[in-house]
Amino acid sequence: MIQACIFDLDGVLVDTAVYHYQAWKRLANEMGFDFTEEQNEQLKGISRMDSLDKILGWGQQQKTPEEKALLAARKNGWYVEMIGKMTPAEILPGALDFLKAARAAGLKTGLGSASKNSALILERTGLLPYFDVLVDGNHVTKSKPDPEVFVTCAQQLGIANENCVVFEDAEAGVQAAKAAHMKCVGIGSTGALTSANRVVPDLVHLTPQDLNNL
Numbered sequence: 001m002i003q004a005c006i007f008d009l010d011g012v013l014v015d016t017a018v019y020h021y022q023a024w025k026r027l028a029n030e031m032g033f034d035f036t037e038e039q040n041e042q043l044k045g046i047s048r049m050d051s052l053d054k055i056l057g058w059g060q061q062q063k064t065p066e067e068k069a070l071l072a073a074r075k076n077g078w079y080v081e082m083i084g085k086m087t088p089a090e091i092l093p094g095a096l097d098f099l100k101a102a103r104a105a106g107l108k109t110g111l112g113s114a115s116k117n118s119a120l121i122l123e124r125t126g127l128l129p130y131f132d133v134l135v136d137g138n139h140v141t142k143s144k145p146d147p148e149v150f151v152t153c154a155q156q157l158g159i160a161n162e163n164c165v166v167f168e169d170a171e172a173g174v175q176a177a178k179a180a181h182m183k184c185v186g187i188g189s190t191g192a193l194t195s196a197n198r199v200v201p202d203l204v205h206l207t208p209q210d211l212n213n214l
């Protein structure tokens, strides 16, 4: 019996991937190389430092840990400037209505995001009041596909893992949900995220009542 919904942020509730892409691209361009939107797909759901390592690999750049910290901070400065201007109009289709319906149906709601900027994004988009618990990159040490972020969220919600359903747009996140023994709804094109229990294009196509038939 499903008792809680745990939502990933980027790609499920809002599309911040476009801002991540712009900021990482600017950083790569400063270092003298570029990467494609297809490559950017690989950065979805993984942490800031893991993203930087991948990008540096694409550009064949060697950096010290100190240089990497400065580069990540530089990218984050540009990113925060962009997300600081987000509005509720940027909530993805169906997300707000689904959150409201889940809470009205008595389900607990939690956030399980890799982002260290989740509070600012939720505040800017007006989504903050719809969550019982927030767990993000500030509270965990291991990145998805490790299940730590979802397990921590379930613990804080006081709900057994088996009774939680995770909403994810990234393969690493689907694997994390499965490793936590939670149900998983993939958000994206059907055909991708094949290990999710069900894949829907967006939250318009789902009701809380559907969750007990996953």
Ligand code: B16
Pocket: 008, 009, 010, 011, 017, 020, 043, 044, 045, 046, 047, 048, 051, 076, 112, 113, 114, 115, 116, 117, 118, 137, 170
């Ligand atoms: P930050 P999610 C993830 O968010 C993004 O998908 C990923 O591209 C990003 O690197 C990660 O957050 C860290 O974000 O730099 O803001 O800490 O999909 O887990 O909500």
Ligand code: MG
Pocket: 008, 009, 010, 011, 012, 044, 045, 168, 169, 170, 173
């Ligand atoms: Mg995501």
